[in-house]
Amino acid sequence: MFYSDNKKQYSVLNRRTFLLYLLKVSFFGIVGWRLYDIQIKDSQKYKTLSKNNQIDVEIIYPIRGKIYDANNKVLASNIKVFDVYIIPENTKNIDKSLNELNKIIRIDFIDRRKIIELSQKVKKFEKIKVLENINWSELEKIEANKLNIEGIFISQDYMRTYQFNNTVSHLIGYTNKPNREEVALPYIANMPNLEIGKDGIEKSFNPNLIGKPGQREIEVNSYGRVIREISRKDSQKGNDIQITIDLRIQQYALNLLKEHKAGSAILMDINNGNILCMASTPSYNPNKIIQKPNKEYWDSILENELSPLTYRCIQGLYAPGSTFKMVVAIAGIVHGIIDTNTKHFCSGKIGLGDRLYHCWKNNGHGSMNVTDAIKESCDVFFYEISKKIGIDKIAKVAEDFGLGKIYDLPLTNQKKGIIPSRDWKKKKYDESWYPGETLISAIGQGFVLTNPLQLAVMTSIIASNGKNVQPNIIKQNNDIEFEKLEKYQNAIKIIKNSMFKVVNESRGTAYSSRSESAPFAGKTGTSQVRRITVAERESEDFRKKEVEWKKRDHALFVGYMPVKNPKYAVSVVIEHGGSGASTAAPIAKEIFQFTKNLES
Amino acid sequence: MEYLKNWWNSIDRINIILILSLGFTGLILSFSMDENLSINRHSIFFLFSIFLLISLSDLDSKNIRRISLFLFIILLIIILLILFLDYEVKGAKRWFQIFNFTLQPSEIIKPIFVILTAWCISKSIEDKKFYLPLLFVFFFLLLSLILMQPDLGMTVLLSATFFCQLFVAGLSIFLVIVAFLFILGISIFSYFTFDHVQSRINSFLGGLDGTDTYQIDLSIQAFKNGGLLGKGPGQGILKEKIPDANTDFIFAVAGEELGFIFCLIIIFIILSIIIRSLLKVLQLEDPYKIIAISGLICSFGLQCLINIFSSLGLIPTKGMTLPFVSYGGSSMISIAILFGFLLSLTNKKNEEL
Numbered sequence: 001m002f003y004s005d006n007k008k009q010y011s012v013l014n015r016r017t018f019l020l021y022l023l024k025v026s027f028f029g030i031v032g033w034r035l036y037d038i039q040i041k042d043s044q045k046y047k048t049l050s051k052n053n054q055i056d057v058e059i060i061y062p063i064r065g066k067i068y069d070a071n072n073k074v075l076a077s078n079i080k081v082f083d084v085y086i087i088p089e090n091t092k093n094i095d096k097s098l099n100e101l102n103k104i105i106r107i108d109f110i111d112r113r114k115i116i117e118l119s120q121k122v123k124k125f126e127k128i129k130v131l132e133n134i135n136w137s138e139l140e141k142i143e144a145n146k147l148n149i150e151g152i153f154i155s156q157d158y159m160r161t162y163q164f165n166n167t168v169s170h171l172i173g174y175t176n177k178p179n180r181e182e183v184a185l186p187y188i189a190n191m192p193n194l195e196i197g198k199d200g201i202e203k204s205f206n207p208n209l210i211g212k213p214g215q216r217e218i219e220v221n222s223y224g225r226v227i228r229e230i231s232r233k234d235s236q237k238g239n240d241i242q243i244t245i246d247l248r249i250q251q252y253a254l255n256l257l258k259e260h261k262a263g264s265a266i267l268m269d270i271n272n273g274n275i276l277c278m279a280s281t282p283s284y285n286p287n288k289i290i291q292k293p294n295k296e297y298w299d300s301i302l303e304n305e306l307s308p309l310t311y312r313c314i315q316g317l318y319a320p321g322s323t324f325k326m327v328v329a330i331a332g333i334v335h336g337i338i339d340t341n342t343k344h345f346c347s348g349k350i351g352l353g354d355r356l357y358h359c360w361k362n363n364g365h366g367s368m369n370v371t372d373a374i375k376e377s378c379d380v381f382f383y384e385i386s387k388k389i390g391i392d393k394i395a396k397v398a399e400d401f402g403l404g405k406i407y408d409l410p411l412t413n414q415k416k417g418i419i420p421s422r423d424w425k426k427k428k429y430d431e432s433w434y435p436g437e438t439l440i441s442a443i444g445q446g447f448v449l450t451n452p453l454q455l456a457v458m459t460s461i462i463a464s465n466g467k468n469v470q471p472n473i474i475k476q477n478n479d480i481e482f483e484k485l486e487k488y489q490n491a492i493k494i495i496k497n498s499m500f501k502v503v504n505e506s507r508g509t510a511y512s513s514r515s516e517s518a519p520f521a522g523k524t525g526t527s528q529v530r531r532i533t534v535a536e537r538e539s540e541d542f543r544k545k546e547v548e549w550k551k552r553d554h555a556l557f558v559g560y561m562p563v564k565n566p567k568y569a570v571s572v573v574i575e576h577g578g579s580g581a582s583t584a585a586p587i588a589k590e591i592f593q594f595t596k597n598l599e600s
Numbered sequence: 601m602e603y604l605k606n607w608w609n610s611i612d613r614i615n616i617i618l619i620l621s622l623g624f625t626g627l628i629l630s631f632s633m634d635e636n637l638s639i640n641r642h643s644i645f646f647l648f649s650i651f652l653l654i655s656l657s658d659l660d661s662k663n664i665r666r667i668s669l670f671l672f673i674i675l676l677i678i679i680l681l682i683l684f685l686d687y688e689v690k691g692a693k694r695w696f697q698i699f700n701f702t703l704q705p706s707e708i709i710k711p712i713f714v715i716l717t718a719w720c721i722s723k724s725i726e727d728k729k730f731y732l733p734l735l736f737v738f739f740f741l742l743l744s745l746i747l748m749q750p751d752l753g754m755t756v757l758l759s760a761t762f763f764c765q766l767f768v769a770g771l772s773i774f775l776v777i778v779a780f781l782f783i784l785g786i787s788i789f790s791y792f793t794f795d796h797v798q799s800r801i802n803s804f805l806g807g808l809d810g811t812d813t814y815q816i817d818l819s820i821q822a823f824k825n826g827g828l829l830g831k832g833p834g835q836g837i838l839k840e841k842i843p844d845a846n847t848d849f850i851f852a853v854a855g856e857e858l859g860f861i862f863c864l865i866i867i868f869i870i871l872s873i874i875i876r877s878l879l880k881v882l883q884l885e886d887p888y889k890i891i892a893i894s895g896l897i898c899s900f901g902l903q904c905l906i907n908i909f910s911s912l913g914l915i916p917t918k919g920m921t922l923p924f925v926s927y928g929g930s931s932m933i934s935i936a937i938l939f940g941f942l943l944s945l946t947n948k949k950n951e952e953l
Binding site for chain 2: 010012013014016017018020021024025027028030031032034035036038039040054055056057215217
């Protein structure tokens with residue numbers, strides 16, 4: 001590849017070296033030209049009025065985009081607020097000015113002393129902040145008396161505000177000053193005082209909501225006072241965002257939930273996956289977090305043992321209880337282990353190894369087929385069939401129905417939950433799977449954990465005859481078509497018939513919650529938070545006994561409406577609510593009826 | 601004393617004066633920036649560099665090759681260790697710490713690799729087939745290690761220098777084009793792979809994704825503020841606004857505080873060093889020396905150009921220092937080694953050998 005002839009090699013070396021150096025020198029020519037261009041030619045325009053003046057670049061902050069609900073109701077926007085400053089050099093007597101101001105809005109004595117102290121330290125033209133975020137009516141009063149108050153200066157600012165306080169707080173989040181790491185993010189670089197989203201949609205959509213900063217070049221004198229503006233590029237407002245939540249349903253659901261200490265309710269449109277309502281209680285008021293001082297409120301949130309910051313819809317994990325039975329039944333039908341005629345006899349308990357596994361009904365249900373077993377929520381039937389199906393096949397079907405998954409949603413900290421399998425237990429505990437654990441899992445207890453949104457998605461997939469429904473929270477313009485899971489068609493048909501009977505036939509567990517105006521189908525669930533002792537079970541009426549709130553069962557209900565051509569799927573979870581039939585199902589009914597009324 | 605006299609007689613006197621004056625501009629700037637800590641440190645680094653430079657410039661070619669090979673292997677191991685020990689600073693695994701100095705081994709390996717390259721190429725010109733493949737193996741090993749850190753600026757500089765040396769050695773035009781395409785490929789690859797590279801280039805192209813050209817704007821503003829004679833030492837505001845002003849944007853600080861003329865002086869000194877070396881090279885016949893000197897000068901010149909170009913807003917910011925002027929220990933040691941080698945290669949004492 002090089003030259004063997006020495007002479008030729010030598011001349012190439014010299015020629016090439018020369019070429020290379022020539023190239024480099026010409027590059028420095030460019031430097032010289034550019035330097036002249038900006039430093040000598042261009043700087044004429046920037047010639048300052050006095051030798052001591054500086055040209056400075058100032059950032060103009062953009063206005064944050066708004067957030068709307070599905071019906072264009074504003075959920076988050078910015079209000080104009082006003083900050084009141086005092087400029088020492090513009091008043092003869094700063095004490096008198098503050099006195100006048102104090103007549104309109106009370107200024108704390110300590111604050112006043114601080115302001116006066118500060119005015120003696122800083123430069124005379126420097127603005128000192130007296131009041132922050134005052135509202136319109138206060139501003140009007142000040143404006144009316146402006147002549148009496150010397151040296152006052154009012155500047156306008158924007159403050160984030162949430163129109164419906166705690167109604168959608170978990171979902172939307174709130175804004176605050178960026179922390180040290182966030183300051184380095186490219187879209188907020190150079191705007192250290194920008195308020196940015198800290199949670200929920202506000203956080204996930206920061207890059208869209210923030211907008212673009214503008215800047216202006218100003219000439220300042222040696223004391224830092226602005227002399228003139230040289231150029232100005234205005235900031236660009238952030239983009240607005242519309243979410244799929246219907247505020248009316250959200251408000252209605254939250255009111256129903258408020259009767260209980262903690263819980264959640266989700267309503268989904270099964271045709272496009274849009275989440276219409278995703279309420280969680282207790283919640284917090286983002287406006288109280290934004291308005292300073294907020295320490296008291298913030299402490300009260302952190303000390304609350306129900307943790308209002310937790311978004312139970314996606315962060316609360318519960319044993320799904322009997323709502324998991326649909327998945328087990330589908331697995332049984334798909335794998336040919338049961339059909340509509342398969343019957344098992346429930347005597348109230350079955351034995352496996354040296355343990356007894358009880359049905360919730362101590363006397364037993366008698367002979368049951370799959371439809372009856374779902375309708376009356378017989379545990380023994382599912383113990384029997386799960387022994388034949390095996391845990392791994394159940395886990396596979398559960399995953400096909402959206403359980404044990406994190407969804408592609410702009411919400412942080414979704415909790416994945418657990419769908420147990422042999423592999424999972426081996427990895428997690430390095431132990432092999434016991435047959436008894438299959439039985440417990442088949443009634444949605446034991447290791448199984450799901451969040452309420454996963455249950456809503458599971459119900460949507462069943463209600464839509466096996467469409468792979470994906471939840472969605474941001475309003476889309478184009479229609480979405482989900483892929484259909486063909487192999488579950490037949491099984492789903494049987495299950496939907498059973499879910500209809502749960503609500504609409506006597507002896508169905510949710511029969512007392514049936515609705516004439518908005519007929520729906522569903523499944524109740526009651527999940528234990530502790531093991532029931534033998535002594536308690538023998539005491540006959542242990543379920544009716546008043547037990548301490550924390551030890552009570554969680555109440556669950558999943559369902560869909562209308563029965564024919566379903567449109568909506570619901571999932572209600574009330575923490576320690578007692579039983580799904582008595583606590584969760586009535587809430588689902590109310591939500592369905594309210595939604596139906598909105599349509600007409 | 602005798603030693604110094606001998607040294608002075610055999611050294612390329614014009615070049616060492618030029619090099620020292622470049623160092624002094626850096627010293628002036630470090631005092632101008634008026635930050636106690638960095639003055640102390642800068643002066644210490646500077647004195648140490650001068651000492652290092654003088655000792656290296658008195659070595660003969662053989663010893664330089666030996667030292668280079670030895671250091672190359674040691675530094676390669678250190679770079680590997682940093683990568684695998686997960687020691688991160690500013691999102692990159694580049695630095696390692698001894699006492700309270702952080703060293704950047706990839707910076708120091710730069711001049712050393714230039715010498716090794718020149719050695720291998722000159723050997724292969726002598727028809728020893730074994731050396732060229734070996735060189736390429738080392739080159740790609742080093743390059744991939746530095747890309748993993750990740751340090752795009754250094755990657756570009758190393759590969760550009762490497763191909764300049766091959767070019768000088770008489771690489772066929774076809775291969776020159778291939779090499780050019782290779783560098784282009786790496787740049788596009790890093791644009792899509794590394795976030796910080798992407799955000800820098802996007803911001804250069806004018807806020808494609810909401811970012812802005814704030815740093816470059818400020819830098820250009822500083823030049824404008826400076827004008828012909830500058831605001832005077834310590835009067836600039838740029839250094840308060842850009843965190844890396846004393847390294848990446850030192851040229852803008854010079855432009856703001858000491859003005860157009862001072863900037864021209866810096867450029868004049870850099871150019872003189874380059875041209876002086878060219879004149880020396882044109883007198884030489886030994887391919888090893890020609891390729892080595894061209895490589896060293898190429899590395900030096902390119903680094904100056906990249907730094908100055910980015911502070912003038914002509915290319916996206918690269919995070920590269922201005923040799924001998926910017927603050928920073930690793931950069932200073934690296935450039936002292938580079939100039940030490942350069943002076944040794946042009947040392948009259950070594951010509952007779």
